[in-house]
Amino acid sequence: VKSEVKLFGWTGKILRIDLSKKKVSTEPTWKYAEEFVGSRGVNARILYDESRPGSDPFDPDSRLIFGTGPLTGTAAPMSGRVTVTAKSPLTSLYADSGIGGFWGPELKFAGYDNLVIQGRSDSPVYVWINNDDIEIRKSDHFWGKGCRETEKIINQELGDPEAKSVTIGPGGENLVRYANVRTMLKHAAGRCGMGAVMGSKRLKAVAVRGTKSINIAKPEEFLQYVEKSIAAIKSSPSYEYWCDVGGGLAGRPTDITFDMELAGVGFVNGPAWSEYKRNSLTEFNLEYGTAMVGCFNCPVNCLTHIKLPSVGSQPWGCAPVIDFMGRIMNPDPKRAFECVVLCDHYGIDTTSTAVNVFFAMDCYKRGIITKKDTDGLELEYGDVDATKELIHKIVRREGIGDILAEGVFRASKKIGKNSELFAPHVKGLEVYGGIAIRPLKGYALATAIGPRGDHTRSWNEAETLDVPGNFLPAKMLKEARIHWTRVFGTEKACCHNEYEGKGSASAWQEFRIAMLDCVGMCKFGLWSGSFLTNEELYTGLCISATGVDLDERARYEVAERVLNLEMTMICLTDISRRQLRQDCMREG
Amino acid sequence: LRKALVLDIEKCSGCRICEGVCSLFHEKEINPEKSRIRVIRSEEDAAFMVAVCPQCDTPICLEVCPTKAVSKDESTGVVTVNHEACVGCKLCVYVCPIGGMSFYTDMRAFKCDLCDGDPECVKNCPRQAIEFLECDKIGMAKKRAGILKTSNMMRLVMEETGEHGE
Numbered sequence: 001v002k003s004e005v006k007l008f009g010w011t012g013k014i015l016r017i018d019l020s021k022k023k024v025s026t027e028p029t030w031k032y033a034e035e036f037v038g039s040r041g042v043n044a045r046i047l048y049d050e051s052r053p054g055s056d057p058f059d060p061d062s063r064l065i066f067g068t069g070p071l072t073g074t075a076a077p078m079s080g081r082v083t084v085t086a087k088s089p090l091t092s093l094y095a096d097s098g099i100g101g102f103w104g105p106e107l108k109f110a111g112y113d114n115l116v117i118q119g120r121s122d123s124p125v126y127v128w129i130n131n132d133d134i135e136i137r138k139s140d141h142f143w144g145k146g147c148r149e150t151e152k153i154i155n156q157e158l159g160d161p162e163a164k165s166v167t168i169g170p171g172g173e174n175l176v177r178y179a180n181v182r183t184m185l186k187h188a189a190g191r192c193g194m195g196a197v198m199g200s201k202r203l204k205a206v207a208v209r210g211t212k213s214i215n216i217a218k219p220e221e222f223l224q225y226v227e228k229s230i231a232a233i234k235s236s237p238s239y240e241y242w243c244d245v246g247g248g249l250a251g252r253p254t255d256i257t258f259d260m261e262l263a264g265v266g267f268v269n270g271p272a273w274s275e276y277k278r279n280s281l282t283e284f285n286l287e288y289g290t291a292m293v294g295c296f297n298c299p300v301n302c303l304t305h306i307k308l309p310s311v312g313s314q315p316w317g318c319a320p321v322i323d324f325m326g327r328i329m330n331p332d333p334k335r336a337f338e339c340v341v342l343c344d345h346y347g348i349d350t351t352s353t354a355v356n357v358f359f360a361m362d363c364y365k366r367g368i369i370t371k372k373d374t375d376g377l378e379l380e381y382g383d384v385d386a387t388k389e390l391i392h393k394i395v396r397r398e399g400i401g402d403i404l405a406e407g408v409f410r411a412s413k414k415i416g417k418n419s420e421l422f423a424p425h426v427k428g429l430e431v432y433g434g435i436a437i438r439p440l441k442g443y444a445l446a447t448a449i450g451p452r453g454d455h456t457r458s459w460n461e462a463e464t465l466d467v468p469g470n471f472l473p474a475k476m477l478k479e480a481r482i483h484w485t486r487v488f489g490t491e492k493a494c495c496h497n498e499y500e501g502k503g504s505a506s507a508w509q510e511f512r513i514a515m516l517d518c519v520g521m522c523k524f525g526l527w528s529g530s531f532l533t534n535e536e537l538y539t540g541l542c543i544s545a546t547g548v549d550l551d552e553r554a555r556y557e558v559a560e561r562v563l564n565l566e567m568t569m570i571c572l573t574d575i576s577r578r579q580l581r582q583d584c585m586r587e588g
Numbered sequence: 589l590r591k592a593l594v595l596d597i598e599k600c601s602g603c604r605i606c607e608g609v610c611s612l613f614h615e616k617e618i619n620p621e622k623s624r625i626r627v628i629r630s631e632e633d634a635a636f637m638v639a640v641c642p643q644c645d646t647p648i649c650l651e652v653c654p655t656k657a658v659s660k661d662e663s664t665g666v667v668t669v670n671h672e673a674c675v676g677c678k679l680c681v682y683v684c685p686i687g688g689m690s691f692y693t694d695m696r697a698f699k700c701d702l703c704d705g706d707p708e709c710v711k712n713c714p715r716q717a718i719e720f721l722e723c724d725k726i727g728m729a730k731k732r733a734g735i736l737k738t739s740n741m742m743r744l745v746m747e748e749t750g751e752h753g754e
């Protein structure tokens with residue numbers, strides 16, 4: 001059996017922890033990895049094997065799976081990724097959410113590729129993985145603490161400042177359906193409510209410290225490919241643009257999406273927004289940004305670390321900015337940062353939170369709910385104080401917060417009175433406001449067909465090439481257009497309001513993203529068009545690290561297998577094709 | 589010719605690529621614990637520091653070694669541990685004030701050897717936070733960088749207050 005053979009890239013073991021029986025066991029990775037490689041693929045297979053269609057995400061027997069890929073933790077650039085997979089409490093479907101940071105590599109150094117959590121503890125616990133020693137420890141004394149605080153308490157309690165943890169905050173503990181799993185200051189498996197699943201298991205955190213090695217099949221060759229990949233990323237014309245303070249994700253690119261009238265504003269995606277002051281985000285980042293920070297082995301560093309006195313010191317990225325500016329219609333980045341700090345402390349997804357807050361504001365404005373329903377809160381558009389109060393209520397599940405903690409899909413059903421019309425969600429997942437759904441046809445398609453209701457699985461950014469304000473230098477714009485036209489067979493694939501070519505663009509992207517997710521690399525490199533689209537380098541990294549023939553063709557087959565399995569899981573539940581389509585069309 | 593690693597902690601983003609390539613180059617596997625260079629991250633301050641042996645002129649590790657396993661090459665300045673002679677007492681690890689000496693059970697004491705004159709960390713650092721310079725030129729390089737930075741700042745201040753131009 002191959003599982004006895006020495007593996008390269010993979011550590012070879014899956015760790016399984018049953019919180020009901022307090023039992024710890026391991027099994028070989030290879031029985032899944034041969035077909036599904038790792039991370040998103042292996043997670044999906046485990047979930048498929050071990051869950052019943054239609055089962056409740058909060059059922060004690062439900063699975064919460066953390067998965068790294070064969071490249072996670074290696075010297076390959078952008079290799080800090082972990083996929084968290086479970087049945088989503090929001091969509092009730094198969095869902096996965098990616099998380100960066102430094103936890104995934106640490107899990108590999110401890111000797112595990114995947115971590116499967118099952119069962120439910122009677123009392124709050126956390127798991128301590130110290131290489132081969134696994135301990136299930138009490139967490140009563142810090143149950144209720146914020147995410148980052150929890151991490152610090154754990155480091156202190158274990159006496160190991162190098163231990164890395166994934167944690168949940170009060171949001172996850174109180175089963176807010178969009179609670180997230182977090183690590184460090186600004187890395188989160190944000191979407192689909194993975195934190196709520198973790199909270200339902202009464203698992204506060206998973207702390208890991210590993211000191212073992214990851215074997216590499218051809219070390220010299222691999223090192224050469226690493227060097228070449230970093231050079232390729234750095235030679236991209238947009239590299240400097242992304243890495244400089246004021247840029248990153250939270251700065252200039254986000255300003256541009258507002259300028260381009262693409263960012264979500266209020267309920268509708270993409271209108272002009274008169275209150276927004278041009279370049280206000282770039283200026284804010286330049287004033288309060290102290291450094292660009294990123295994940296394990298990432299040359300890009302897409303997050304801007306903000307030090308705002310008396311509010312907080314932590315990084316932020318594009319989604320939280322747009323959520324608490326455009327979505328709730330607050331034009332002040334300073335005040336948006338306050339909301340982001342609060343959400344991150346509580347461990348709830350900023351995108352879903354902002355949509356729920358705005359949904360309440362919208363219902364209030366339209367008279368669907370009144371002061372009586374909001375416990376006296378006046379929910380005017382853009383009111384940050386009311387937003388913060390609402391966030392507290394959501395996390396504590398007080399009054400209207402208890403309804404909003406269920407997510408807009410369920411909340412609108414409960415509130416009724418046609419409020420469903422103002423609840424922006426796809427498959428139950430709140431719509432991401434970073435880029436508009438209406439003007440970008442490919443984006444709309446990607447949002448509709450993804451296994452979870454957002455664009456992150458198959459959106460190809462080629463269609464933004466003709467949007468006025470695209471930040472790529474003119475020469476690159478031209479090159480990109482020629483490249484994508486050749487790949488997708490029509491120039492219309494590069495036009496935002498055309499329908500033609502969008503199918504093939506989405507399919508192309510869906511496969512590439514699945515491949516990256518399975519090996520454990522960040523898809524951001526693919527997205528930004530120019531960071532690392534070189535298939536030869538990817539192939540080189542994969543083969544020299546693992547010794548397995550993961551060439552482009554093989555990776556394509558794996559991606560197809562994974563995508564089919566994910567769709568199988570979704571079709572096995574009672575959601576219909578028609579419903580999937582309707583959800584998407586109703587938005588905006 | 590003596591050269592040394594020169595660190596610029598303002599440029600370091602704490603990504604830890606240097607650790608990966610270091611252990612890959614020396615040990616043919618990936619393990620930060622076996623890397624000669626380590627990144628110490630301070631999350632809340634977004635401050636990242638690099639700990640690596642600076643190849644001291646009078647190495648304390650060399651002085652305390654009971655088996656004379658540590659030696660210094662006078663021409664390159666590199667301080668090395670002879671693994672045959674090392675008994676794993678870890679005295680060198682304890683006495684080094686900046687953590688330049690590392691220890692791993694199956695390797696005993698080990699440290700940076702500047703990759704025979706072409707350090708991998710320097711080659712692969714995406715931010716050029718580590719440079720490899722001739723020892724006698726480091727002082728001037730730092731002075732120039734420092735002065736440039738202050739003069740840039742002064743220029744910006746002057747532009748802002750309108751003392752120049754207009």
